[in-house]
Amino acid sequence: MIKVEIVGSSITPFDSNDNQKEKGAELIFNGRVRGTEHGKKIRMLEYEQYEDMAEKELRMIAQETQNKFPIKDLLCRHRIGGVKVGETSLHVSVWSKHRKEGLEAMSFFIIELKKRVPIWKWAILENGEKIPSECKHE
Amino acid sequence: MITIRLKCFSQVKYALGENEIIFELENGVFTEDLEKIVRKKAKGKLDDVTLSTAVNKKYISKNTELKDGDEVAFIPPVQGG
Numbered sequence: 645m646i647k648v649e650i651v652g653s654s655i656t657p658f659d660s661n662d663n664q665k666e667k668g669a670e671l672i673f674n675g676r677v678r679g680t681e682h683g684k685k686i687r688m689l690e691y692e693q694y695e696d697m698a699e700k701e702l703r704m705i706a707q708e709t710q711n712k713f714p715i716k717d718l719l720c721r722h723r724i725g726g727v728k729v730g731e732t733s734l735h736v737s738v739w740s741k742h743r744k745e746g747l748e749a750m751s752f753f754i755i756e757l758k759k760r761v762p763i764w765k766w767a768i769l770e771n772g773e774k775i776p777s778e779c780k781h782e
Numbered sequence: 783m784i785t786i787r788l789k790c791f792s793q794v795k796y797a798l799g800e801n802e803i804i805f806e807l808e809n810g811v812f813t814e815d816l817e818k819i820v821r822k823k824a825k826g827k828l829d830d831v832t833l834s835t836a837v838n839k840k841y842i843s844k845n846t847e848l849k850d851g852d853e854v855a856f857i858p859p860v861q862g863g
Contacts, residue, residue, distance in 0.1 A: 694791060694855060694857070697840070734862070754863065757862050757863060758860070758861075758862055758863050759860070760841075760860065761862040762791065762836070762857055762860055762862075764792035764860060764861045764862075765861045776792050776796050
């Protein structure tokens with residue numbers, strides 16, 4: 645199963661459960677907002693998306709990940725709008741039979757997301773100034 | 783003449799000061815022509831910024847002729863996650 649969502653408020657984690665009989669690995673990743681950007685303290689990050697295209701691209705990457713690795717489920721929620729320091733901006737859950745393919749799939753999915761999904765960050769500084777984040781993902 | 787809707791995000795929005803710009807252009811204009819116009823309008827603020835191109839919310843890798851009603855975005859490096 646694939647599920648991707650872009651949400652405008654606090655991320656609710658996907659349900660974990662003890663009833664999976666064939667899925668031996670459940671991996672969960674939470675990406676959280678750090679309190680500084682290039683040495684400057686920030687209040688929050690504001691995430692901006694290219695509406696429709698961001699979710700479409702996210703779904704395409706999830707599908708590619710499932711085609712490339714023998715995983716059972718890939719579930720993803722990405723938050724947009726203001727996200728305070730410490731809060732979750734990205735939540736990913738991968739279920740697989742064994743850990744190896746799950747870990748590889750998680751890594752591939754997040755790397756591709758950071759290369760391709762049209763979402764950007766604006767840093768809100770302590771004085772309230774809003775500037776494009778300089779955060780780059782290599 | 784054709785009408786093109788340019789969507790602006792992140793550094794492009796910061797450089798141009800607009801969320802969206804409507805361009806009236808001659809027929810036969812390609813994506814690279816529009817990118818040159820946008821970079822010129824940004825007065826140097828996008829000189830060091832690599833831009834990918836999306837037409838109608840889809841990445842394109844080749845210089846593409848624009849059609850009336852197309853929506854274009856020049857996409858600065860993305861920062862999801």
